[in-house]
Amino acid sequence: MIKTSQLHIGCHLSSAKGFLAMGREAVKLDADVFAFFTRNPRGGRAKELDLDDVAAFLAYKEEHGLGTLVAHAPYTMNACAAKENLRVFAHNAMADDLARLEHLPGNLYNFHPGSHVGQGAEKGIELIAGQLNDVIFPEQKTTVLLETMAGKGTEVGRSFEELRAIIDRVEQQDKIGVCLDTCHVWDGGYDIQNHLDEVLTEFDKIIGLDRLKAIHLNDSQNERGSHKDRHARIGEGKIGLEALVRVIRHDALKNLPFILETPNDAAGYAREIAMLRGKAEA
Incomplete structure (x- = not known):
């Protein structure tokens, strides 16, 4: 049951019931990709991995043509925290997550770079x-992905230059990429509404489009450059439907996994997925 649409789109699903349950929920929503938190997004301990569930999911994923998954690290993980105990937690959580993801090979692991908390970028x-x-x-x-950030507080990753500075210091260059969040870059000051081509040209010049592996597709409640990070449903925010449709249709982006992080329930996600599939094929 492989999709005819070239748009690879899904949303965040709850991992509480396991991978097979997430796969079934994705198919029910007419999604062919999805994201999930590796552990409680506001907590620390990960659920014990059920290898039988993983095996069943991988068979289901193949049968239903599900594409690249985007695992998401918890929001509490701050690799550049001022307090050592928080950095230790971030280190241990990421190491554990990457070890567990080896049972789901070939997917993506996205994380917020962190906040320097006054130490300086x-x-x-x-x-x-x-x-x-x-x-x-x-x-x-x-592949580990740095997420583009809105720049609230002391967030690191508020500009393409900051992400490039991190990437340049990574030893395993073939294991590192970027997830571009449309709300975040808009709130960070990048005009993807009126100058998408120019923003992507800038991204390519500074980071390289070959490193762009996934898109978080979100509208924004805020004006451009607000540095606030408040997501809105597709077409109900300041970026607008027409601009976000240009994102999913863009030749440099259209084959990437698009993950919705809009304030929705399952029915809302199903509506957005159906609407965007229609717009992609129009």
Whole structure:
């Protein structure tokens, strides 16, 4: 049951019931990709991995043509925290997540770079890269993605230049990429509404489009450059439906996995997925 549409789109699903349940929910929503948190997004301990469930899911994934998964690290993980105990938690959580994801080879692991909490962006970049060099191993089959951030508070990753500075310090260059969040880059000041081509040209010049592996597709409640990070449903925010349709249709992006993180329930996600599939094929 492989989709005829070239649009690879899905949303965040709850991992509480396991991978097979997420796969079935994705198919029910007419999604062919999905994202999930590796552990409670506001907590620390990961659920014990059920290898029978993983095996059943991988068979289901193949049968139903599900594509690349985007695992998401918990929001509490801050690789450049000022407090050492928080950095230790971030290190251990990421190392554990990457080890577990080896049972789901060939997928993506997305994380928020972190907040430097007054130490300065350069120190934050150094700490984030240091953690990546500690936990990424040459044999791993998962690509780690730095997420573009809105720039609220002391967030690192508020610009393409900051992400490039982290990437340049990573030793395993073939294991690192970027997830572009449309709400975040808009709130960060990038005009994807009126100048999408120019923004992508800038991304390519600074980071390289070959490193762009996934898109978080979200509208924004805020004006461009607000640095607030408040997601809106597709077409109900300041970016607007027409601009986001240009994103999913863009030649440089259209084959990537698109993950909705809009404020929705399952029915809302199903409506957005159906609407965007229609727009992609129009």
